[in-house]
Amino acid sequence: MVPHCKSIGCNCAVVLDSDFCDACSHRHKTAQAIKEEAGKSLAERYPKYYKSVGDLTEVDVYAVHFLFQIQDPSGAIQHASKKLLLSGVRTGGKSQFKDIKEARDTLTRWLQLNPENQNESPHQ
Numbered sequence: 001m002v003p004h005c006k007s008i009g010c011n012c013a014v015v016l017d018s019d020f021c022d023a024c025s026h027r028h029k030t031a032q033a034i035k036e037e038a039g040k041s042l043a044e045r046y047p048k049y050y051k052s053v054g055d056l057t058e059v060d061v062y063a064v065h066f067l068f069q070i071q072d073p074s075g076a077i078q079h080a081s082k083k084l085l086l087s088g089v090r091t092g093g094k095s096q097f098k099d100i101k102e103a104r105d106t107l108t109r110w111l112q113l114n115p116e117n118q119n120e121s122p123h124q
Contacts, residue, residue: 061085076110079103 005012005021007028012021020028043050051067053059059067061082070077083103088096 072110074110074113076106076113080106080110 002013006019007024065078080103083099087099
């Protein structure tokens with residue numbers, strides 16, 4: 001008698017020394033990989049999006065720029081980021097709409113000042 005796959009609902013013949021056919025074995029391995037991935041923290045899954053803050057209990061927008069190594073001699077990217085992160089809540093009394101518009105205008109100016117970066121690859 002030919003051994004059959006032990007997966008529920010599958011009647012495929014299996015090779016000797018195996019309990020599952022190739023298809024069911026692959027599904028089992030894929031399900032196992034998904035479970036292992038689900039067990040990881042978001043920081044482990046997406047390390048570029050998370051930075052360790054060590055023993056800090058608070059962090060400001062400037063520390064965020066430092067942690068994410070924002071490199072821009074003009075300061076335009078940091079300025080736009082600050083406006084977005086704190087839109088409508090800073091002491092200047094500007095509305096969220098105005099802060100976001102100014103952030104957009106600042107980034108547009110950065111693009112004008114850096115046309116050589118237009119064709120840069122995303123991994124540089």
